[in-house]
Amino acid sequence: MTEYPPISEQLSADDLESARTEGRRKMDWADQHMPIMNALRDSFEADQVLEGERIAMAMHVEAKTAILVEVLADAGAEVAVTGCNPLSTHDDVSAALDTHERITSYAKRGVDDEEYYDAIHATLGLEPTITVDDGMDLVAAVHEDYPELIDGIVGGAEETTTGVHRLRAMDDDGALEYPVFAVNDTPMKRLFDNIHGTGESSLASIAMTTNLSWAGKNVVVAGFGYCGKGVARKASGQNANVIVTEVEPRRALEAHMEGYDVLPMAEAAEIGDVFITTTGNRDVIVEEHFEGMKDGVLLANAGHFDIEIDLEALVDLAVDTYEARDGVEAYELEDGRRLNVIAEGRLVNLAAPISLGHPVEVMDQSFGVQAACVREMVENGDEYGPGVHEVPDELDKEIAEIKLEAEGVEFDALTDTQREYMGSWDHGT
Ligand code: NAI
Numbered sequence: 001m002t003e004y005p006p007i008s009e010q011l012s013a014d015d016l017e018s019a020r021t022e023g024r025r026k027m028d029w030a031d032q033h034m035p036i037m038n039a040l041r042d043s044f045e046a047d048q049v050l051e052g053e054r055i056a057m058a059m060h061v062e063a064k065t066a067i068l069v070e071v072l073a074d075a076g077a078e079v080a081v082t083g084c085n086p087l088s089t090h091d092d093v094s095a096a097l098d099t100h101e102r103i104t105s106y107a108k109r110g111v112d113d114e115e116y117y118d119a120i121h122a123t124l125g126l127e128p129t130i131t132v133d134d135g136m137d138l139v140a141a142v143h144e145d146y147p148e149l150i151d152g153i154v155g156g157a158e159e160t161t162t163g164v165h166r167l168r169a170m171d172d173d174g175a176l177e178y179p180v181f182a183v184n185d186t187p188m189k190r191l192f193d194n195i196h197g198t199g200e201s202s203l204a205s206i207a208m209t210t211n212l213s214w215a216g217k218n219v220v221v222a223g224f225g226y227c228g229k230g231v232a233r234k235a236s237g238q239n240a241n242v243i244v245t246e247v248e249p250r251r252a253l254e255a256h257m258e259g260y261d262v263l264p265m266a267e268a269a270e271i272g273d274v275f276i277t278t279t280g281n282r283d284v285i286v287e288e289h290f291e292g293m294k295d296g297v298l299l300a301n302a303g304h305f306d307i308e309i310d311l312e313a314l315v316d317l318a319v320d321t322y323e324a325r326d327g328v329e330a331y332e333l334e335d336g337r338r339l340n341v342i343a344e345g346r347l348v349n350l351a352a353p354i355s356l357g358h359p360v361e362v363m364d365q366s367f368g369v370q371a372a373c374v375r376e377m378v379e380n381g382d383e384y385g386p387g388v389h390e391v392p393d394e395l396d397k398e399i400a401e402i403k404l405e406a407e408g409v410e411f412d413a414l415t416d417t418q419r420e421y422m423g424s425w426d427h428g429t
């Protein structure tokens with residue numbers, strides 16, 4: 001197993017002290033706005049539901065995630081955590097987490113590829129019984145490099161669309177050897193996190209990073225899935241003119257019926273002022289598109305991996321590159337046009353220098369589902385065979401009910417007659 005130091009051994013003593021204080025302050029703020037995680041913490045801690053478990057996690061290590069990590073540790077588990085993106089870790093939060101007696105945090109911002117994977121492997125030194133992923137890098141490392149761990153793993157949980165896609169591909173190949181919950185696919189995650197979270201935080205990150213307005217701009221949103229819908233809706237709400245590109249006919253039609261312009265990227269490239277990719281696919285904006293773009297455009301990606309904008313092609317086209325602002329790299333082309341890439345084409349709402357990720361309330365919901373899934377794997381893991389599993393609807397509803405109660409929202413319940421009617425087939429006209 002790889003030797004890789006936790007964050008507390010990577011920072012100087014002075015930096016560590018102040019980082020811990022600031023990280024704790026960020027976590028306390030998040031914690032105040034996470035009623036679901038607070039309710040789960042109370043019950044998990046009282047019953048020590050994860051006692052004796054060992055959990056390896058690869059997530060965006062910032063304040064909200066830290067509350068999830070802490071809740072799992074307070075429930076009795078040993079936790080080893082690292083980042084799931086080289087740029088999304090907040091070192092101060094990572095340092096604060098590492099002070100918990102049952103948590104080791106290897107997450108550090110700005111690591112290179114080798115350090116990134118060394119840290120992933122270091123978490124597996126814990127010999128986990130559960131894995132919690134955002135993007136499937138842990139599951140991949142277990143299967144490719146440490147298959148001897150598989151027998152000891154009861155199951156896993158996956159946070160994002162790209163991770164679930166990768167897991168399903170692995171499952172289809174018969175290569176996934178333990179059960180993993182598709183947390184991403186639950187209504188409590190996807191309808192709020194992917195839509196509202198990605199929409200709000202991507203736009204906020206781009207606006208703060210560039211100090212530019214949305215009003216009157218042509219904003220090209222690539223992909224009209226859950227994230228794309230959120231980005232399009234929020235950009236439109238800020239008075240931008242939204243143009244959608246798609247490859248799936250029903251989603252293209254949906255965008256058209258929502259009132260957005262739908263165009264092929266080759267045409268959108270020529271009129272866009274801001275481009276935001278949300279496809280989870282590769283090579284969405286490539287050389288032929290760069291060639292037609294206007295001077296000064298902004299290019300950002302909100303999909304999981306940094307492969308949606310072909311930066312290698314842009315580097316080849318550019319005669320000069322320079323940092324135009326913190327988090328903005330300008331690529332100057334031979335004819336003088338400047339194309340500005342935000343956060344190195346990595347997911348913009350987490351990787352730009354001022355990015356904070358999704359709003360706290362949204363992550364309270366997503367991580368509520370994550371925590372409930374970990375508990376379910378521990379309590380009933382034997383009932384799930386190897387493969388990707390949908391999260392039981394009852395767990396998702398439990399999280400919604402906790403949130404509604406915290407918000408003071410009351411709602412109706414079916415009467416017995418209504419329940420019987422909804423379950424019957426013989427009541428016609
Ligand atoms: P989704 O599957 O609902 O939507 C993706 C859409 O992109 C689909 O409609 C698909 O037809 C379209 N698409 C695929 N290739 C395309 C191409 N070449 N051109 C135009 N459209 C194309 O997925 P979802 O949930 O919207 O997630 C998208 C990505 O965002 C994933 O990588 C996911 O992991 C990531 N994600 C990022 C978050 C963030 O915080 N930035 C939060 C949640 C998800």
